[in-house]
Amino acid sequence: MLFRRNMEPSCSYCQHGVALGFGEVVCRKCGIMSSEGRCNAFRYDPTKREPEYATAPDTSDLTESDFALT
Numbered sequence: 001m002l003f004r005r006n007m008e009p010s011c012s013y014c015q016h017g018v019a020l021g022f023g024e025v026v027c028r029k030c031g032i033m034s035s036e037g038r039c040n041a042f043r044y045d046p047t048k049r050e051p052e053y054a055t056a057p058d059t060s061d062l063t064e065s066d067f068a069l070t
Contacts, residue, residue, distance in 0.1 A: 009038035009039075010036060010038060010042075011033045011034065011036070011039075012025060012036070012049075013044065013049040014042050015043040016029050016043060020032070027039070
């Protein structure tokens with residue numbers, strides 16, 4: 001869920017961090033950190049979080065009779 005209250009801390013979606021690329025984040029509090037890193041200054045910013053997208057259902061086993069109205 002995108003707006004959970006008990007979010008697992010990560011520098012990639014912290015208010016204090018700015019993404020550099022290559023898995024690194026510049027933090028105002030701690031300097032250059034790994035994007036998976038965390039510290040006690042973590043503040044969640046939901047606009048930086050990329051939600052997980054749902055995968056498409058497997059329709060390979062469906063037949064024409066599955067869509068018939070009879």
